[in-house]
Amino acid sequence: MRLPFGGSLARRRIRRALQPDVRARLAALKVRARQRAREDRHPTTGLLSLARFASVDLETTGPNMHEDRIISIGGVAVSGRALLHADAFEVVVRQDRESAVDNILIHQIGGQEQRGGVEPVAALLAFLEYLDGSIAVAFRAEFDATVLKRELHECLGIRVRVRFLDLAAILPALYPDTPNDTLDDWAQHFNLPPIGRHHAIADAYAGGQLLLHAIEQAQRLGLVTAGDLLELQRAQRWLGRRR
Amino acid sequence: MAAPALIIESTLRFLREHPPFSRMARKDLELIATHAQLAYFPVGTTIVDPADGTARNLYIIQRGHVRVRNTAVASDEETRGPGECFPVAALAAGTAGTRHFEATEDVFCYKLSRADFDALRQSSAPFAQFCTEALAGILQQSLGQLRQNFSQRAVEQRTLLEPLKTVIRREPVYCETSTSIVDALRAMQAARLASIAVVDDKHRPVGIFTLTDLRDRVVLPGADLASPVRSVMSGSPGTIDELATAQEALAMMAQRSFHQLMVTREGRLVGVVSERDLFALQRVSMRNILQAIRLAPSIAALKGVTRDIDALTDNLVAQGAAAEPITHTITGLNDALTHRLFDLVLERHDLAGIDWCWLAVGSEGRREQTVATDQDNAILFRCEEGGADVCRPRLIAFARDVNEGLAELGFPLCTGNIMASNPELCLELSEWRAKFAGWIREPTPEALLGANIFFDFRPLMGDLALATELRAWLANLASESRLFVRMLVANALQAEPPLGVIRKFRTDDGDRPGTIDLKSHGTRIFVDAARAFALALGIRETNTSQRLRLAGRRLAIEERQMESTVEAYHYLQMLRLRTQRGDFEPEPEDGEPAKEIPHTARNRVDPYALNELDQRMLKESFRQARSLQTQLEQAFGR
Structure with missing residues (x-):
């Protein structure tokens, strides 16, 4: 039988069951995220050429963002006009069930590796701490944002606000009159060398390079801070709805 | 968290395609891959500027091109592409560089901190070596690598695996x-x-x-x-x-x-x-060939030997011997061949009572013959007063036989008639002096052309002391004539190394577009500069490398620097030998006979068809040519 508010009760149970040190980490992250959001809008610390972004990508068990689970997460930090190899992130999340075979084929993470992955709570926490409140950048970020939000909700029982910047929204705004649509289109447009697609870290690396181009173009158009880029995205979404 | 495996692997894959990284151990490459940043420089951005002070980062170009300008010397400008790194010398020396690096298109570079650069130098011997050599010019190391590469490939493929x-x-x-x-x-x-x-x-x-x-x-x-x-x-x-x-x-x-x-x-x-x-x-052995030459009973028999000389050259090139020993070997064997020819021809001529000396001029005079050289020679003689007109016809008859014999042996007659049988080139000592003195006094373009050929004379046969006397006299006269030296230097500065500003190389648009003439835009620059140095400094040597080394010593130029220049010259010579050998021609289709390379095309090469290592070495060689010209200009240009 399914009780009303059953979901919220379950989440409360999950929250209560969290280890004290996990709770402490989550609290610290919340503070850090607020601080970072302020910094990103500040005209000195938030300068486009100084602010830290994390280009991320999530691979999931399927294309349904409301049901499918995270298989792996990849991230590369972008700061000071460069991708920082030393500030990169990768995690494979342990699955109770192996994902459908065709998904294994796409992401090339075998059942073995999935079962051997990191336990979901630890993986998500590690990822949040890697983000450290920075703006997460992805292509078609709505998908990543939704999946992440849902998984955090389900595993940690909390709502965490992660700021996402969608390359698919800002690139057309920065480079109007280009017919590019998919990540591959943009990669080709900027002549990115492939490092292997459909792998979280590879897509994050490609996204990071697109972001470098985007940042440069944004500066040329007079944008100053990382916060401005988020504003641009908001405006673009608004325009997109009217169009 | 350390960089994910995929990032490391893709970085490693890139690095392994480019020297010196291709020679470095995996753990050192991993240090680069984990510590690097992939930095982006939009077109027009300055990446490194001398004004920034001490060099702080190493940049390895991942994609795009970078223009390098020397802030002190306006003409010193070049372009660098993927796999090349900078500013190595400045980092290694711990100083500010002298050059300005600017992105000519959107450029991505792997960027390493100074600390990582130092750590790499500590832990990786190949990288440390690379840095040291960057300080002295990277050429010699690349050459060694080329030889190794080339000999492995060539010996295996060309000889033992041949049907x-x-x-x-x-x-x-x-x-x-x-x-x-x-x-x-x-x-x-x-x-x-x-x-x-x-x-x-x-x-x-x-x-x-x-x-x-x-x-x-x-x-x-x-x-x-x-x-x-x-x-x-x-x-x-x-x-x-x-x-x-x-x-x-x-x-x-x-x-x-x-x-x-x-x-x-x-x-x-x-x-x-x-x-x-x-x-x-x-290994067609040199000793066998020399013996065959000595024992050849007739010109016809000698002809067979020239084929062996070609085969020997071919093998030496294939085995990756250096250009200097190769050209010396060719010249040495050709000398021996010519000596034997003299013996055979002298049997039919009576030159008793004449002091004569056969002079090799041009490339043979410099001991730098490649395969496709036609003969350049002259005669110097001395006789009693008024006897010149009696002696000359006898010598010319002898010379004609030698010239024709040489032609039969495969040294084409000189189209410019620079041959001993030409009465104007069969001269008495005083006549040669008058001719040379005229050129030195009035260095017109024709005079310089003459000087370029004849001042490289070398005695081959006969009374060698005659040539020594002429050489001593010439060395004194030339070095004392400031006008002549100045014109000679100006002449040597005329040819420009074909380094491009946008692309790596500047190629010709003529009848073979997209190619570079390795002789007129390459080796000639070295030869002319070396001659100018030699004549200005009174150096009696004719060989280009020797001239450069002696001049370097005389002018207190650092020995390593001059050695790099000499290596650059040899690299270009080697490339000419390989071109002449048809290394860069496409393989003929089955059944189709191998195409004969036209004579005019023999010094031409399409630089972009060369492999990456060769492209870099070619570029470095041209860079050395330019710096040699700068040195010449600084020493004697004013």
């Missing part, structure tokens, strides 16, 4: 089974061979008859010389198809202890290959 049909050079000497022993021996004698192949009526090899067989089966048992060779030959000889490789042939000889193999096409005899032929493939 036998390209190895056998002459028609087989053979007889039928029914031929008498005495006729077989006569055929062997005519061909100067120690063995003869025996074939059946279908031309299949069935035996071999050797001098050993003659001793053991004919002479000692007292066999009848009229009996058929079949009765005394060694049966079932080793046979091998013409498409088998030289290596397979060698293996077969070793296994079954044969000294010769019958080479067949569809079972029929097409040639005989001996162990010696195959060893010669790997």
Whole structure:
């Protein structure tokens, strides 16, 4: 039988069951995220050429963002006009069930590796701490944002606000009159060398390079801070709805 | 968290394609991959500027091109592309660089901190070496690498893996089974061979008859010389198809202890290959050739030797010998050939009572002959007063014979008539002096052209002291004439190394677009500069490398620097040798005969068709040419 508010009760149970040190980490992250959001809008610390972004990508068990689970997460930090190899992130999340075979084929993470992955709570926490409140950048970020939000909700029982910047929204705004649509289109447009697609870290690396181009173009158009880029995205979404 | 494996692997994959990283250990490359940043520089951005102070980062270009300008010397400008790194010398020396690096398009670079750079130098020997060499010019190291590379590839591919049909050079000497022993021996004698192949009526090899067989089966048992060779030959000889490789042939000889193999096409005899032929493939020995030259009884016999010289050169190039020994070897052998020719020709001429000296001029005078050189020579003589007009015709007749003999030996007659048989070039000592003095006094363009050819004279035969006397006189006169030196320097600065501003190289648009003339835009710059140095400093040497080394010592230029210049010159010479050898021509299709490379194309190469290492070395060589010109200008330009 399914009780009303059953979901919220379950989440409360999950929250209560969290280890004290996990709770402490989550609290610290919340503070850090607020601080970072302020910094990103500040005209000195938030300068486009100084602010830290994390280009991320999530691979999931399927294309349904409301049901499918995270298989792996990849991230590369972008700061000071460069991708920082030393500030990169990768995690494979342990699955109770192996994902459908065709998904294994796409992401090339075998059942073995999935079962051997990191336990979901630890993986998500590690990822949040890697983000450290920075703006997460992805292509078609709505998908990543939704999946992440849902998984955090389900595993940690909390709502965490992660700021996402969608390359698919800002690139057309920065480079109007280009017919590019998919990540591959943009990669080709900027002549990115492939490092292997459909792998979280590879897509994050490609996204990071697109972001470098985007940042440069944004500066040329007079944008100053990382916060401005988020504003641009908001405006673009608004325009997109009217169009 | 350390960088994810995929990022490291893709970075490693990139690094491994480019020297010096290609030679570095995995753990050192991993240090780069984990610590690097992939930095982005939009078109027009300054990446490194001398004004920034001490160099702080190492940049390895991942994609895009970077323009490098020397802030002190306006003309010093070049472009760098993927795989190249900067500013290595400044980082290694711990100073601010002298050059300005700017992105000419969107550029991505792997960027390393100074601390990582220092750590790499500490832990990686190849990288440390790379840095040291960057300080002195990277050329020598690259050359070593080229030699290693090239010799491995070339020796294996060109010689041992070559099919036998390209190895056998002459028609087989053979007889039928029914031929008498005495006729077989006569055929062997005519061909100067120690063995003869025996074939059946279908031309299949069935035996071999050797001098050993003659001793053991004919002479000692007292066999009848009229009996058929079949009765005394060694049966079932080793046979091998013409498409088998030289290596397979060698293996077969070793296994079954044969000294010769019958080479067949569809079972029929097409040639005989001996162990010696195959060893010669790997090394036509210089000693053998010299001996052959010394023993050659006629010009016709000498002709065969020139083919061996070509083969030797070919092998030396293939084995990756340095250009200097190769050109010296060619010149040395050609000298020996010419000496023997003199002997043969002198038998027909009486030059008694004349002091004469045969001069090699031009490239032969500099001891830098490559394969495709025509003859350049002259005669210097001395006789009693008023006797010149008597002596000259005798010398010219002699010279004509020598010139024609040389032509027969494969040194084409000089189209510009720079030959000893030209009466204007068969001169008495005082006449040469007058001619030279005229050029020095009035250095018109024609005079400089003459000086460029004749001031590189070298005595080859006859009274060598005559040439020494002329050389000493010339060295004094030339170095004291400031106008002449200045014109000579200006002339040497005329040719510009074909370094591009946008692309790496500036290629020609003429009848062979997209190519560079390695002679007129490459080696000539070194040769002309070396000559200017030599004449200005009174150096008597004619060889370009020697001239440069001596000049470097005289002007207190750092020895490493001059050695790099010399290496650059040799690299270009080597590239010419390889071009002449057809290394860069596409393989002919099956059945299509190999195309003869036209004479004018022999010094031309499409730089972008070269592999990346060669492109870099070519660029570095041109860079050295430019710096040599700068040095010349600084020393004597004013």
